[in-house]
Amino acid sequence: MTDQIRYRRPSPGTQPGYLHPSYVSSVKRAPTQPLVLLSHTLSETTGPQFAENDVMGSGGDLTRQPSGEPLGERIIVSGRVLDENGRSVPHTLVELWQANAAGRYLHEIDQHNAPLDPNFTGCGHTLTDGEGRYRFVTVKPGCYPWRNHQNAWRPAHIHFSLFGPAFATRLVTQMYFPGDPLLPYDPIFNSIADEQARNRLISVFDWEMTIPETALGYRFDVVLRGREETPMEKSSIHGQVTQRRKK
Numbered sequence: 257m258t259d260q261i262r263y264r265r266p267s268p269g270t271q272p273g274y275l276h277p278s279y280v281s282s283v284k285r286a287p288t289q290p291l292v293l294l295s296h297t298l299s300e301t302t303g304p305q306f307a308e309n310d311v312m313g314s315g316g317d318l319t320r321q322p323s324g325e326p327l328g329e330r331i332i333v334s335g336r337v338l339d340e341n342g343r344s345v346p347h348t349l350v351e352l353w354q355a356n357a358a359g360r361y362l363h364e365i366d367q368h369n370a371p372l373d374p375n376f377t378g379c380g381h382t383l384t385d386g387e388g389r390y391r392f393v394t395v396k397p398g399c400y401p402w403r404n405h406q407n408a409w410r411p412a413h414i415h416f417s418l419f420g421p422a423f424a425t426r427l428v429t430q431m432y433f434p435g436d437p438l439l440p441y442d443p444i445f446n447s448i449a450d451e452q453a454r455n456r457l458i459s460v461f462d463w464e465m466t467i468p469e470t471a472l473g474y475r476f477d478v479v480l481r482g483r484e485e486t487p488m489e490k491s492s493i494h495g496q497v498t499q500r501r502k503k
């Protein structure tokens with residue numbers, strides 16, 4: 257199959273390196289041979305496509321739970337999804353997952369000594385609108401220890417998965433919060449060599465998005481592929497909590 261769409265490659269240093277020794281688990285999983293680049297085929301450039309009936313109505317509001325509201329600081333997280341040419345990506349699936357306000361995931365592997373919240377699953381999903389905008393209502397996640405090194409704490413962060421128009425544009429990443437004192441010490445955040453690219457992962461406090469007496473607003477725009485591509489994460493909740501258990 258010939259190339260249908262040729263996506264641009266990210267600039268060197270703007271994506272996390274596969275091997276970043278201070279991020280301990282990268283040592284074992286980093287490839288030791290050069291990667292083999294494969295051409296995109298029709299199946300990677302044309303789907304999957306999602307429709308309104310593929311997502312539940314309240315998937316974007318993580319504070320709406322059957323038996324009560326979650327504890328913690330309520331926040332709005334919203335932004336635009338853009339393609340490599342700066343055009344909006346409409347009607348695309350955006351998913352997020354996160355720890356609760358105490359820094360604990362609702363996941364069997366996460367045995368961190370912090371309380372679970374019976375009113376918080378930490379998972380949400382929505383579709384972008386016609387202009388590529390998405391919006392979540394959630395609570396600010398807590399920081400958590402992860403045993404990567406002595407006294408290691410992850411900065412507060414929210415995991416994102418975005419599909420874009422096709423598998424080849426899928427992006428999994430992490431959003432951080434401005435002014436977090438843990439960012440300079442976090443080897444996952446700092447595995448992206450380029451400072452500008454690294455800072456694309458930090459959301460922006462948005463006064464206009466903030467709802468009086470209700471929730472602070474944070475803007476997080478995401479670029480799928482190209483020179484301005486939002487850095488991909490080279491880990492997952494499984495990678496992080498598994499390390500926590502191992503060490």
Ligand SMILES: [Fe+2]
Binds near residue numbers: 413493496
């Ligand atoms: Fe995490």
